[in-house]
Amino acid sequence: MTQCFGYHRTMADVHIAEVASLMGDPARANMLCALKDDGVLTATELARVAGVAPSTASEHLAKLTQAKMIAVRRQGRYRYYRLACDEVADALDSLVALAATAAPRDRLRMFGDEPIRAARICSGDESIRFARVCYDHLAGRLGIELYRSLVRLGYLKSTDGGCVVWKRGEAGFAEFGIDLDALRARRRRFVGQCLDWSEQRSHLSGALGAELLARMYDRDWLRRETGTRVLSVTKRGRRGLRDRFGIEL
Numbered sequence: 001m002t003q004c005f006g007y008h009r010t011m012a013d014v015h016i017a018e019v020a021s022l023m024g025d026p027a028r029a030n031m032l033c034a035l036k037d038d039g040v041l042t043a044t045e046l047a048r049v050a051g052v053a054p055s056t057a058s059e060h061l062a063k064l065t066q067a068k069m070i071a072v073r074r075q076g077r078y079r080y081y082r083l084a085c086d087e088v089a090d091a092l093d094s095l096v097a098l099a100a101t102a103a104p105r106d107r108l109r110m111f112g113d114e115p116i117r118a119a120r121i122c123s124g125d126e127s128i129r130f131a132r133v134c135y136d137h138l139a140g141r142l143g144i145e146l147y148r149s150l151v152r153l154g155y156l157k158s159t160d161g162g163c164v165v166w167k168r169g170e171a172g173f174a175e176f177g178i179d180l181d182a183l184r185a186r187r188r189r190f191v192g193q194c195l196d197w198s199e200q201r202s203h204l205s206g207a208l209g210a211e212l213l214a215r216m217y218d219r220d221w222l223r224r225e226t227g228t229r230v231l232s233v234t235k236r237g238r239r240g241l242r243d244r245f246g247i248e249l
Contacts, residue, residue: 040082086188089135093194129198131231137209147204149245183207
């Protein structure tokens with residue numbers, strides 16, 4: 001342990017600084033945000049997202065892999081990258097929410113001529129704006145409407161730091177087949193908000209957001225289109241969303 005100006009630096013301080021430095025680089029931040037949104041991408045796709053040459057992208061990916069922030073799987077001649085764990089996705093959620101409160105000039109001053117593309121290139125496809133998977137939870141306009149409905153129904157309460165589950169939510173989520181105690185026991189943020197890049201409003205994230213999406217899959221309310229992160233709503237899903245959460249589509 002070292003002492004500097006009366007402050008004791010611990011190994012935790014050093015590790016936090018290292019992780020923050022890795023995530024703070026604009027190119028690497030773009031890559032991590034892309035993996036959070038898209039799930040799995042190749043090095044070529046990540047280079048395009050980051051706006052850097054393939055050789056530079058390889059250097060960035062090597063650093064993130066070494067830090068165990070991303071994982072890589074080789075299939076044939078391609079390497080496919082993904083976030084290594086839930087904690088990385090949760091950290092990105094928190095940073096995106098924090099960055100949204102900074103004034104534009106502050107962001108430009110911090111990152112110079114290469115600001116983080118927090119909203120990335122927004123697809124013009126209406127389907128991806130309507131409903132999609134964001135890491136492992138529901139995003140798009142449907143995700144935002146679900147979050148608003150949960151607050152309106154008294155399941156959740158928005159707070160300055162995110163949101164909390166109310167008593168009505170404890171009963172309502174249990175009726176929907178969600179074990180909240182099991183979710184709280186996980187090594188992951190229990191419930192949180194994620195800034196939606198296409199709508200610039202919050203949708204539900206964290207372990208609860210992931211479990212809600214999983215239950216909608218189980219009930220055949222939502223189906224993921226093959227090879228994409230776009231979600232389609234089934235007839236059963238339209239009825240269920242209306243009857244359970246008061247969402248009219």
